[in-house]
Amino acid sequence: MSTVMHPSAAINSDPLVIAGVEYHSRLLVGTGKYRDLEETRAATQASGAEMVTVAIRRTNIGQHANEPNLLDVISPQHYTLLPNTAGCYTADDAIRTCRLARELLDGHDLVKLEVLGDEKTLFPDIIQTLQATEVLVKDGFKIMVYTNDDPIIAKRFEELGCVAVMPLAAPIGSGLGIRNPYNILTIVENATVPILVDAGVGTASDAALAMELGCDGVLMNTAIAGARDPVMMASAMKKGIEAGREAYLAGRIPRKRFASASSPIEGTFF
C-alpha cells in the first residue's frame, strides 16, 4: 500500500515502518561472505543500512576464545539485528533457531524466517515456511518472511501475521536481479504490510528497479560482499535504493508506443 507523499518529501519524512518501528534506510544488508570483520564493518557502514541480518551458529569451543566477535563490530546499540534461520530445511529447525535467537538477543523477537527446500536453488519450502510461521506468530515473534514471488502465497503470509513479506528476486547469491517484475508488482499492490525484495539482487539497477516497482525495501548480502569492491558497491546500492524510491514517489511517465516531442511545433522558422 503506497503512501501519498508531498512532492518535496525528503528521505527522512519517508520512513520505512516495520512492526511499528521507523527506519530511514530502505536498504537492509546481510553480514555474511565478507573477507573479514573489518570489511563487514566498513561495507555495512557505507550501505547506510540500519537493519542487518545475522546467522545463529555453534560457538567454537576451545579455539580462539578471544577472537573478535561479529557483534563487536556490528553493535546491537547501533543496528537492529535481524537473526535469520539460514540453513534450515525444516519448520522445526527454523522454530528452534528463532527461539535461540530470541534468548541470545535478550528477548528481541524480530526475525527473518527462511526455510529452504532445495540446495541448488535455495528456493523456499513454502509448506514448511507456512507451518513455521503459524507456530512462531503464536509464540509472539515478529516475522519477516523469505518467500517466492507467488502473489497468492505472499498474501497468505501477510494474513498469517507476518510483519513483512520478502519475495525473492532470484536465487540467493545468483545476482540475476528481479526475474518476475510483474509478480513483484502484484505482490506490492495487494499488500498491507511492507514488501521487501530479498535475494538475487546483483547490482544497483536491480535495487532501483525493486523500489520503482513500489517495494518498501531491499535486503541483500552477496551483491555487496561478493563485489570486487564491497564498500563501493554498498555505497552504490544505497544510492540505487534512494534513486528508485524517489522515482517511484515522483510518479514516472507511462510507456508509450510512439514518440511525443519535447519541443513545441509553433514558432518554427523553417
Add this chain to the structure above:
Amino acid sequence: MHIILNGDQRECPDRLSASQLLEDLGLTGKRLALEVNREIVPRSTFDTHIIQPGDRIEIVHAIGGG
C-alpha cells in the same frame, strides 16, 4: 561425567552448573544462548541449572549471515 557439547563427546566434572560449564569453557560474559536436550536454558537460570550426565548441550552465538 559424560556430556555431548556442540556435537562432540566431552568429559566434565559432576554436578556442574551451566555457569560453571561456561566458565570452564572461557565463555563467561559472552553473548550466547544455551540449549540442553532441546530446551532453552534462560541466562537468568545459569547459576542454578545443573548439567546432568548424557545431556546434549548446544551453545550458539551470532555470526555473519545473509
